[in-house]
Amino acid sequence: MTKMTYREAARSALREALRSDPRVFLMGEDVGRYGGAFAVSHGLLAEFGPERVRDTPLSENTFVGAGVGAALGGMRPIVEVMTVNFSLLCLDQVVNNAATLRHMSGGQLSIPLVVRMATGAGRQLAAQHSHSLEGWYAHIPGIKVVAPGTADDARALLLAALREPDPVFVFEHSALYPMEGEVDEAAGPGEIGRAVVRRAGTDLTVITYGGSLPKTLVAADLLAAEGIAAEVIDLRSLRPLDTATILASIARTHRALVVDEGWRTGSFAAEVSARIMEGGFYDLDGPVQRLCSAEVPMPYAKHMEDAALPQPATIAAAARAMLGRDG
Amino acid sequence: MTLPSRERGLDLLRQMTLIRRFEEKAAELYTVGKIRGFLHLYIGEEAVAVGAMQALTPDDNVVATYREHGQALARGIPPGAVMAEMYGKANGCSRGRGGSMHLFDVSRRFHGGHAIVGGGLPVAVGLALADAMQKRAAVTACFFGDGAVAEGAFAESLNLAALWRLPVLFVCENNLYAMGTALARHQAQTDIVRKAEAAGVPGEAVDGMDVLAVEAATRRATASARGGQGPRLLEARTYRFRAHSMYDPDLYRGKDEIERWKANDPIVRFIAALRAAGRLVDADLAAIERSVAAEVDAAVAEAEAGPWEPVEDLLKDVYTPPGRR
Numbered sequence: 001m002t003k004m005t006y007r008e009a010a011r012s013a014l015r016e017a018l019r020s021d022p023r024v025f026l027m028g029e030d031v032g033r034y035g036g037a038f039a040v041s042h043g044l045l046a047e048f049g050p051e052r053v054r055d056t057p058l059s060e061n062t063f064v065g066a067g068v069g070a071a072l073g074g075m076r077p078i079v080e081v082m083t084v085n086f087s088l089l090c091l092d093q094v095v096n097n098a099a100t101l102r103h104m105s106g107g108q109l110s111i112p113l114v115v116r117m118a119t120g121a122g123r124q125l126a127a128q129h130s131h132s133l134e135g136w137y138a139h140i141p142g143i144k145v146v147a148p149g150t151a152d153d154a155r156a157l158l159l160a161a162l163r164e165p166d167p168v169f170v171f172e173h174s175a176l177y178p179m180e181g182e183v184d185e186a187a188g189p190g191e192i193g194r195a196v197v198r199r200a201g202t203d204l205t206v207i208t209y210g211g212s213l214p215k216t217l218v219a220a221d222l223l224a225a226e227g228i229a230a231e232v233i234d235l236r237s238l239r240p241l242d243t244a245t246i247l248a249s250i251a252r253t254h255r256a257l258v259v260d261e262g263w264r265t266g267s268f269a270a271e272v273s274a275r276i277m278e279g280g281f282y283d284l285d286g287p288v289q290r291l292c293s294a295e296v297p298m299p300y301a302k303h304m305e306d307a308a309l310p311q312p313a314t315i316a317a318a319a320r321a322m323l324g325r326d327g
Numbered sequence: 328m329t330l331p332s333r334e335r336g337l338d339l340l341r342q343m344t345l346i347r348r349f350e351e352k353a354a355e356l357y358t359v360g361k362i363r364g365f366l367h368l369y370i371g372e373e374a375v376a377v378g379a380m381q382a383l384t385p386d387d388n389v390v391a392t393y394r395e396h397g398q399a400l401a402r403g404i405p406p407g408a409v410m411a412e413m414y415g416k417a418n419g420c421s422r423g424r425g426g427s428m429h430l431f432d433v434s435r436r437f438h439g440g441h442a443i444v445g446g447g448l449p450v451a452v453g454l455a456l457a458d459a460m461q462k463r464a465a466v467t468a469c470f471f472g473d474g475a476v477a478e479g480a481f482a483e484s485l486n487l488a489a490l491w492r493l494p495v496l497f498v499c500e501n502n503l504y505a506m507g508t509a510l511a512r513h514q515a516q517t518d519i520v521r522k523a524e525a526a527g528v529p530g531e532a533v534d535g536m537d538v539l540a541v542e543a544a545t546r547r548a549t550a551s552a553r554g555g556q557g558p559r560l561l562e563a564r565t566y567r568f569r570a571h572s573m574y575d576p577d578l579y580r581g582k583d584e585i586e587r588w589k590a591n592d593p594i595v596r597f598i599a600a601l602r603a604a605g606r607l608v609d610a611d612l613a614a615i616e617r618s619v620a621a622e623v624d625a626a627v628a629e630a631e632a633g634p635w636e637p638v639e640d641l642l643k644d645v646y647t648p649p650g651r652r
Contacts, residue, residue, distance in 0.1 A: 025460065051460065054491075056487070057483070057486060057487060057490065059479075059483035059486065059487060061449060061479060061480055061483060062448070062449040062452060062480055062483035062484050062486075062487050063449075063487065064449070065446070065448070065449020065450050065452070065453060065480070065484075066449050066450070066452045066453035066456055066484075066487065067453060068449070068450050068453055069438075069449065069450040069451060069452060069453020069454040069455070069456065069457065069467075070453040070454070070456045070457040070460075071453070071457075072438060072450070072453070072454055072457070073388070073453065073454045073455075073456070073457020073458060073461070074457055074461060075456070075457045075460060075461070077453075092443055092446060092480075093446070093449055093450075096443045096446055097441075097446060097449075097450060101431075101438075101439065102644055102645070102646070102647065103424055103644050103645050104421060104424050104425045104429050104431070104439075104440075105421050105424070105425065105429070105431035105433070105439065106419070106420075106421040106422025106423070106424050106425070106431065106644065107422065107643065107644035108421070108431055108432070108433040109431070109433060109438075110647045141645050142645055142646070144646075165646075165647035166646050166647050
């Protein structure tokens, strides 16, 4: 185990992939000379050269589509879209090509494409740079969606994505890049589609992923000090979604709170809630609750942004309310 | 026009005639409900696909649009597999999942059948990138219409291909209408070659009603792209004789304009040229029509006899099964 940041862990996976497979290359905005907008690819241009670490124009739709084409042509492209906000400009290639070509061609094609992007709020970047739209992507059959919430997963899930024969979208939460954690660089790829229990508990299950995971773990500490044992599930993968792990936990705790930085309406949290209703209704002692971002374009001022996002205190408060422990 | 040998001339004529008769049959089958969905006919534009395809090798990639029956047949996808696809049958070239707009044949490097205007261009750039990175000499021919030049993907893809000197042949089939909107009604700069040149892609306009001119221009462009000199654009000036799709009442262009273009029918014109040069006699024409009719009949029979994909396979191939690539 090595202590490193989420950013370094993602870089470790990129480096390992570039070293071990000559078909792998990285392309995206400022991944080369600049070193990556979030410095994830820092140093990779010097090590692997401009053929394999490619700076692209600001043409999201075309370089993601070129990733689709390069994958069809036998390469293993890793495309970095700087942030999820800019990925709105490549949705055509994602939804109409990456996700469809295999099925629509009668199974003739595979698209082993990895698309990475930063997601999330919390850095006072205001309404156009703070989206959490991974839930939208999870709506689309034909692609897979992962969202690492720990440094170890930033590495393991990226390596797992590179093993997949189909497009995988990796959402790295921008606020987590400097977060340190223990990373096992000798471990192989993680498993896409498997959630993990990050903290065991008996009183309620809090289901979350990505940037909300560290906040939820802090909330669980707060609750523990009050004698409330919260179980914390890290989804890790939004598509496929590991419903079995969620339902097994609910069967033990009988209460479920979903924490998601996306907006509440039509959210990924709604999907999780619906799955619990469909498969675990009779295990529940009360309604499933959701804690999501406030339904506003993200404000710039820090106190307002803080208020718009799930926070340890609000997560703990939601848990208390579910247990009738409003203080 | 410099005419090819009698044998090659007759072959080009046969290919164009196959597309024409195949599509006439498809239109007929559409009216009786055998083919559903959108059906976009290529009739009038046959010289473009047939001419361009002559310059491609089996290692080259083709990316096409939703008006791609001509490219598919000229690339060698068997007519039966194309017709079965339009029927939605499991023996179709896309197992009935794609229909008329989404013909695929990976064995012929025919990568669709793209029905979002401009959506194929980035994919073509990526295919060419894969070839370049793997040191293959292949070219990717990317067909699109004049409507696509309005899309951001056109500007982005030409730029990226030029920036990275990728072997893409952009073939703009300029039939003058983006569905019902004339080029001059949606572009301030209507000269598509100049647009390409602005992006750093050398271009050439060619008479798209002349199969030999298209072939010659494509050979020039592919030789250059293959030689590592980066992408080229070919603007084939052509015209569709039929409406945009089977739903289109064709209200946006005059009958006289259509008739003027029909007088320049690429098949009629090529027959006349071959005949004038003594390389075709009436018996040849009759033989071609007979063999094409038999081929179209066989394609229809294959489609009629084909099985439907079992409903149990509905979710098959959304993802690649474990262990398969």
